[in-house]
Amino acid sequence: MKLTPCGWAFFVGPNRGGGRFKRETTTKYTPNMLRIAIQAKGRLNEQSTSLLAEAGIQVAESKRKLISRAEGFPLEVLYLRDDDIPQAVAMGVADLGIVGLNEVAEKGFNVEQLMDLGFGGCRISLAVPKGTAYEGPEFFQGKRIATSYPNILMRYFAERGIQAEIHRIEGSVEIAPAVGMSDAIFDIVSSGGTLISNGLVEVEKVFISEAVLIANPDLDADKRRECQQLTFRFNSILESRGMKYVLMNLPKERLQEAISILPGMRSPTVLPLAQEGWCSIHAVIAQELLWERIERLKEIGAEGILVLNLENMIR
Numbered sequence: 001m002k003l004t005p006c007g008w009a010f011f012v013g014p015n016r017g018g019g020r021f022k023r024e025t026t027t028k029y030t031p032n033m034l035r036i037a038i039q040a041k042g043r044l045n046e047q048s049t050s051l052l053a054e055a056g057i058q059v060a061e062s063k064r065k066l067i068s069r070a071e072g073f074p075l076e077v078l079y080l081r082d083d084d085i086p087q088a089v090a091m092g093v094a095d096l097g098i099v100g101l102n103e104v105a106e107k108g109f110n111v112e113q114l115m116d117l118g119f120g121g122c123r124i125s126l127a128v129p130k131g132t133a134y135e136g137p138e139f140f141q142g143k144r145i146a147t148s149y150p151n152i153l154m155r156y157f158a159e160r161g162i163q164a165e166i167h168r169i170e171g172s173v174e175i176a177p178a179v180g181m182s183d184a185i186f187d188i189v190s191s192g193g194t195l196i197s198n199g200l201v202e203v204e205k206v207f208i209s210e211a212v213l214i215a216n217p218d219l220d221a222d223k224r225r226e227c228q229q230l231t232f233r234f235n236s237i238l239e240s241r242g243m244k245y246v247l248m249n250l251p252k253e254r255l256q257e258a259i260s261i262l263p264g265m266r267s268p269t270v271l272p273l274a275q276e277g278w279c280s281i282h283a284v285i286a287q288e289l290l291w292e293r294i295e296r297l298k299e300i301g302a303e304g305i306l307v308l309n310l311e312n313m314i315r
């Protein structure tokens, strides 16, 4: 058992560069099996396990477990604090990780960023007390700023030649100005509700984040292949999100007009109907285009329009 600088204990299996494997902290351990680290509990846990489930991979609940074997794919799941996932992946304790891009950027470990996962969206912003005369980032010159993300903030200030006092604090960053600990904060914002309820105003959106899939850069060929299978499944799921499958009947003579309205994967599927002069069209439409396109299709005589959810889109 080894204790890392950030304080979590992890094991290094026999095929992972030596170290002792502490059996009582785990349920299963399979040498050389692809291993993914996900957040044990917190904002990203549920959506990480749901994404895996949508990809046909069932994982046990993280409660009281450090590691468990998934079903539906040769994969082990390691449950960690989000702060520790970039390091675990960089060191090869896990091959893959699902974590906020904010943690990847802050920790700066050498990991490969494979894909954005479309959840956990947030930003890290500078915020000042309401009523502060703010005219631009120069405001922060010489000011005290409380944050859990000092490295991202340091880079932002360095690019602008701003010298500020950055105070690293963990948790409840938003109360720092009210208790006189800082002049401003640099913290995660999602709806903005926390800032408002603490009398703060967001003045600079510095870093945009969402959950990402990261990988150890030195995966062997077998693991890289499995990893590609996994990203293929994830990509299919993400591509089908926000897409609808639409079926409708249309007079044949309006077909060309309908095709120009419908954005298909290649072109819409057209099937003959038993009724002379009519056909059925099937197409995939992005949710945001749906109603506008349906209105245009109705104008050219489309009838019996069905809109279905799309589970997966395999390209």
Ligand code: PRT
Pocket (backbone or CB within 6 Å): 039, 040, 041, 042, 043, 044, 080, 081, 082, 083, 099, 100, 101, 102, 103, 120, 121, 122, 187, 188, 189, 190, 191, 192, 193, 194, 195, 209, 210, 211
């Ligand atoms: O225990 P562990 O260390 O694993 O969890 P944690 O408490 O450090 O992290 P957690 O579960 O709160 O967040 C995990 C990840 O979710 C973050 O690293 C981000 O990538 C992402 N995420 C998305 C958020 C938010 N949205 C978010 N709103 N993380 C934190 N917040 C907090 C923020 O710190 C602030 O206190 O929510 C508050 C602001 O929210 P709004 O909606 O009021 O603006």
Ligand code: ZN
Pocket (backbone or CB within 6 Å): 081, 082, 083
């Ligand atoms: Zn954390």
